[in-house]
């Protein structure tokens with residue numbers, strides 16, 4: 001299956017909040033079933049957390065696994081590359097069928113070429129920013145991005161506590177710096193935090209524990225969606 005960027009628009013609508021299940025807490029022994037359960041729960045996309053044990057102190061999976069799941073589903077694939085030297089690997093993620101590929105500004109401080117390569121490969125290009133990195137590092141590249149992912153935990157692990165101080169970044173991006181970019185927030189998003197993230201301007205909400213720690217994924221996702229929708233900033 002080839003990447004199809006227009007499906008992000010279909011998935012996101014204009015300003016409709018979208019929940020992005022993080023494929024970090026799935027049952028990897030039964031991955032195909034997990035993907036079917038998410039499809040049945042009306043997930044629009046899958047968020048793939050790629051960790052290299054170098055850029056972050058944890059190791060997850062890579063392009064081979066994503067490519068094998070690509071054969072089973074047409075869901076939008078949102079790859080979050082928490083890896084050093086992403087320029088060496090981005091082509092593998094394009095070939096694996098990712099529809100959006102996000103690299104960290106801390107791993108690619110001069111990302112123009114990599115963003116251009118992602119777009120040329122037919123995918124949406126995203127930049128992620130860690131909680132303690134100033135927004136000024138992102139600013140020169142915002143007009144070359146389709147997505148910005150604001151980390152609301154230190155990247156590397158699921159199940160961490162949401163850092164409310166990152167909401168200032170979300171607000172600045174939304175209101176001033178990048179009002180047209182799809183704003184994603186990742187880490188500690190759940191029923192007690194999603195409303196604040198939505199009110200600040202996030203529209204794509206990555207959630208791991210808040211979905212996979214609940215037995216019914218559909219109920220978990222619907223509740224998050226409702227909380228996000230009822231708190232949209234004006």
Ligand SMILES: O=C(CO)[C@H](O)[C@H](O)COP(=O)(O)O
Pocket residue numbers: 022024047049080082153154155156157158159160186187188189206207208209210
């Ligand atoms: O990028 C990530 C971690 O680096 C994950 O997407 C994130 O942690 C999701 O998990 P949770 O919702 O449990 O915080």
Ligand SMILES: [Fe+2]
Pocket residue numbers: 022047048049080186206
């Ligand atoms: Fe992530």
